[in-house]
Amino acid sequence: MLGDDKKVLFIDLSTEKLKIEKRVDLNASLGGIGIAIKLFEENFHPDLPPLHETQPIVFAVGALTSVFPVMTKTVAVFYSPHTGELGESYAGGRLAFAMMQAGYDAIVISGKAKRPMYISVRSDNVSFRDARALWGLPSTVIGRVIREREPGPGKRSIIRIGPAGENGVTYASVCVDTYRHFGRLGLGTSMGSKNLKAMQVYGTTPIAIKNFPAYWNAYRAVYKKCTETELMQKYHDLGTSINIEPLNSLGVLPTKNLKQTVFEHGDKISGEAFAESNLIRKMACVGCPVGCIHIGQYRREFDKEGHEYESISVGYDYELIFALGSFLGVKSTDEILALIDEVEELGMDAMSAGVVLGWATEALQRGLVTEKETLVPLKFGDKEGYIKALGYIACSANEFYIALGKGVAHASSIYGGADFAMQIAGNEMAGYHTGYGALVGMSVGARHSHLCNGGYSIDQGLKTVDLDVIAQKLFQEEIDRCMLNSLIMCLFARKVYDRATILMALDSLGYSFTDADLTRIAEETYASKIRVKRAMGFDQESVRFPKRFFETPSMHGLLDEESAYETQRKFNALTNELLKRYEAAPAEKPIAETATTETGTTETVTTETVTTETVTAQAAPADTATAEKATVPKKAAKSTETV
Amino acid sequence: MFKSAIRVRTTGGLTSSFVGIVCLACTDERACAEACPTGALRPRTGGGVILTQEKCIGCRKCIDACIVGAVNFDEDLKVPIICKHCGICAQFCPHQCLTMEEV
Numbered sequence: 001m002l003g004d005d006k007k008v009l010f011i012d013l014s015t016e017k018l019k020i021e022k023r024v025d026l027n028a029s030l031g032g033i034g035i036a037i038k039l040f041e042e043n044f045h046p047d048l049p050p051l052h053e054t055q056p057i058v059f060a061v062g063a064l065t066s067v068f069p070v071m072t073k074t075v076a077v078f079y080s081p082h083t084g085e086l087g088e089s090y091a092g093g094r095l096a097f098a099m100m101q102a103g104y105d106a107i108v109i110s111g112k113a114k115r116p117m118y119i120s121v122r123s124d125n126v127s128f129r130d131a132r133a134l135w136g137l138p139s140t141v142i143g144r145v146i147r148e149r150e151p152g153p154g155k156r157s158i159i160r161i162g163p164a165g166e167n168g169v170t171y172a173s174v175c176v177d178t179y180r181h182f183g184r185l186g187l188g189t190s191m192g193s194k195n196l197k198a199m200q201v202y203g204t205t206p207i208a209i210k211n212f213p214a215y216w217n218a219y220r221a222v223y224k225k226c227t228e229t230e231l232m233q234k235y236h237d238l239g240t241s242i243n244i245e246p247l248n249s250l251g252v253l254p255t256k257n258l259k260q261t262v263f264e265h266g267d268k269i270s271g272e273a274f275a276e277s278n279l280i281r282k283m284a285c286v287g288c289p290v291g292c293i294h295i296g297q298y299r300r301e302f303d304k305e306g307h308e309y310e311s312i313s314v315g316y317d318y319e320l321i322f323a324l325g326s327f328l329g330v331k332s333t334d335e336i337l338a339l340i341d342e343v344e345e346l347g348m349d350a351m352s353a354g355v356v357l358g359w360a361t362e363a364l365q366r367g368l369v370t371e372k373e374t375l376v377p378l379k380f381g382d383k384e385g386y387i388k389a390l391g392y393i394a395c396s397a398n399e400f401y402i403a404l405g406k407g408v409a410h411a412s413s414i415y416g417g418a419d420f421a422m423q424i425a426g427n428e429m430a431g432y433h434t435g436y437g438a439l440v441g442m443s444v445g446a447r448h449s450h451l452c453n454g455g456y457s458i459d460q461g462l463k464t465v466d467l468d469v470i471a472q473k474l475f476q477e478e479i480d481r482c483m484l485n486s487l488i489m490c491l492f493a494r495k496v497y498d499r500a501t502i503l504m505a506l507d508s509l510g511y512s513f514t515d516a517d518l519t520r521i522a523e524e525t526y527a528s529k530i531r532v533k534r535a536m537g538f539d540q541e542s543v544r545f546p547k548r549f550f551e552t553p554s555m556h557g558l559l560d561e562e563s564a565y566e567t568q569r570k571f572n573a574l575t576n577e578l579l580k581r582y583e584a585a586p587a588e589k590p591i592a593e594t595a596t597t598e599t600g601t602t603e604t605v606t607t608e609t610v611t612t613e614t615v616t617a618q619a620a621p622a623d624t625a626t627a628e629k630a631t632v633p634k635k636a637a638k639s640t641e642t643v
Numbered sequence: 644m645f646k647s648a649i650r651v652r653t654t655g656g657l658t659s660s661f662v663g664i665v666c667l668a669c670t671d672e673r674a675c676a677e678a679c680p681t682g683a684l685r686p687r688t689g690g691g692v693i694l695t696q697e698k699c700i701g702c703r704k705c706i707d708a709c710i711v712g713a714v715n716f717d718e719d720l721k722v723p724i725i726c727k728h729c730g731i732c733a734q735f736c737p738h739q740c741l742t743m744e745e746v
Binding site for chain 1: 645646652653654655656657658719735737738
């Protein structure tokens with residue numbers, strides 16, 4: 001941690017064994033996605049299915065995690081059961097802080113527990129706990145049960161899955177500390193397939209700052225930028241939901257399965273509307289002075305006889321309001337909060353869930369399916385039907401809902417209607433129909449997220465449409481964010497952290513990175529991602545866009561199908577060029593390959609040295625904690641990396 | 644964080660309230676100082692106490708004595724962590740949850 005060698009914890013759920021590696025070779029990669037993708041590349045099996053028990057889940061924190069403002073994210077890299085290729089997802093909350101306090105830069109989980117289990121990770125031990133009775137329960141209950149059983153109140157992180165992750169819904173999410181999530185691409189499904197219901201992380205390792213005055217000055221400067229300028233103000237004020245109003249006015253808010261981009265009831269679900277009727281609290285991830293988490297409250301009647309009500313608190317954000325609001329024609333803040341709460345309880349990605357239901361509604365309207373399949377009369381604007389349908393997806397109610405649980409690409413391949421199945425490369429669309437930037441951006445983005453390259457933002461900055469410029473900007477942003485995600489910052493702070501600020505922050509902690517290093521790290525990380533994707537069989541140029549994208553006007557008018565494919569090809573050419581550069585000089589850019597034998601000895605094949613330590617796990621009473629007992633001589637770590 | 648005199652935590656999950664536990668700067672009677680067997684805690688002008696590290700034997704009696712739980716223990720140095728009322732925490736609170744007041 002913090003300038004020391006990277007420390008990686010390997011957990012094998014099948015054998016309940018641990019292994020710890022000090023990885024000098026990873027130091028040059030900053031952290032975050034930079035090290036997570038390398039660890040994933042070393043440990044995944046491209047020839048085996050995404051949910052095979054040997055496939056790893058990698059969690060990592062970054063070089064500036066928690067010690068600088070807004071460095072709040074943990075990355076998870078896994079084999080996505082949803083798209084069948086690279087799974088990469090980010091969550092805030094307390095996880096990054098807790099991992100750092102536990103002393104780990106990365107945690108690699110593989111294998112499959114023999115029975116439902118949760119694990120408790122601490123700096124001095126990992127415990128494997130029985131979770132059979134927790135199977136089937138919603139994430140809210142899991143949080144409470146683990147809170148009551150494990151040490152570390154008020155400081156720890158508890159991540160957990162809901163029923164959707166247990167039942168193979170391929171877009172199951174992981175709830176992180178009640179209000180944040182690893183939302184997209186099915187990390188919850190991966191955890192569920194490993195019989196892993198939850199993980200708690202807790203530690204008390206002090207953070208050593210070597211040069212305190214330098215750190216103090218750097219921290220203060222960044223803190224001021226975050227709190228005293230307008231760079232991040234909107235995120236605290238109304239939060240991300242502030243965007244509903246302007247994006248609806250601009251005509252880019254996907255509405256009713258993207259049949260339209262202006263929602264006639266937009267004003268009723270705007271950030272202002274939520275603030276006026278429902279907002280009760282704002283919160284922050286650990287280490288964030290901004291606090292963008294907005295909690296809304298609504299009243300739910302739980303018994304029709306005798307006026308039985310309860311108040312429910314739900315976190316809301318722009319993407320959720322789009323997916324479960326405008327996209328489904330739902331027009332009140334209370335109803336949207338009820339849908340968000342349902343998705344939360346079941347543990348699925350709200351964006352995919354909303355887009356899936358949008359397609360199902362139109363498929364029913366057009367007669368591709370009947371009420372025999374849908375079980376309820378799905379109708380735009382009808383919250384009650386959607387609440388029931390979400391439950392049917394999570395519990396695999398019938399063949400139709402099993403298909404919906406695998407996403408719109410899959411469902412439309414069975415029932416038809418691919419032209420209005422709003423997915424890109426297998427991932428359901430995000431809340432922006434701004435133009436080629438958003439559309440192609442999601443296709444070429446390594447994880448098919450609007451956050452890979454911010455295409456929606458590029459569209460909004462364009463005066464005229466130039467496909468070369470769009471491809472170039474998307475590419476630049478895609479690469480740059482690989483570096484930002486190695487620190488790991490919340491991308492809301494990307495305007496606060498320019499290159500000079502990042503270098504100042506790193507320097508104050510004793511890291512010696514240069515501007516050129518940051519570029520190298522970004523490019524290497526991207527190249528690594530693309531290698532992984534291609535090994536999984538991904539072919540960029542075979543991605544097809546559903547017709548609906550070209551039938552509903554964007555802010556740049558109707559999009560032309562051929563131009564979208566052309567932009568995709570242009571981007572792919574830039575990727576190939578970069579990949580060639582990084583494949584051309586393998587001697588200078590070695591990929592660490594460690595051959596690890598069963599007893600835990602580690603050999604290095606490249607110039608970097610990897611040190612493996614054994615873990616002393618103190619088996620707690622009634623615990624099944626075990627650890628690698630083999631004694632391995634501690635090798636002196638020496639790095640020949642030239643940076 | 645485990646070395647700071649202020650503790651910010653939840654009271655039972657993130658749906659509960661947050662609390663900031665910090666020295667209340669008692670003035671007339673200071674339970675922590677009264678409990679100290681070696682006189683390592685002396686009254687601070689304006690409230691609270693000042694620790695004389697050389698006199699402290701790390702008995703933790705001040706921790707038990709503080710009814711609001713505002714005295715923490717430094718496990719490395721084996722001395723209590725006593726709030727100096729320097730106001731740094733308030734400087735880094737962007738939302739006026741923590742403020743400094745003249746006494």
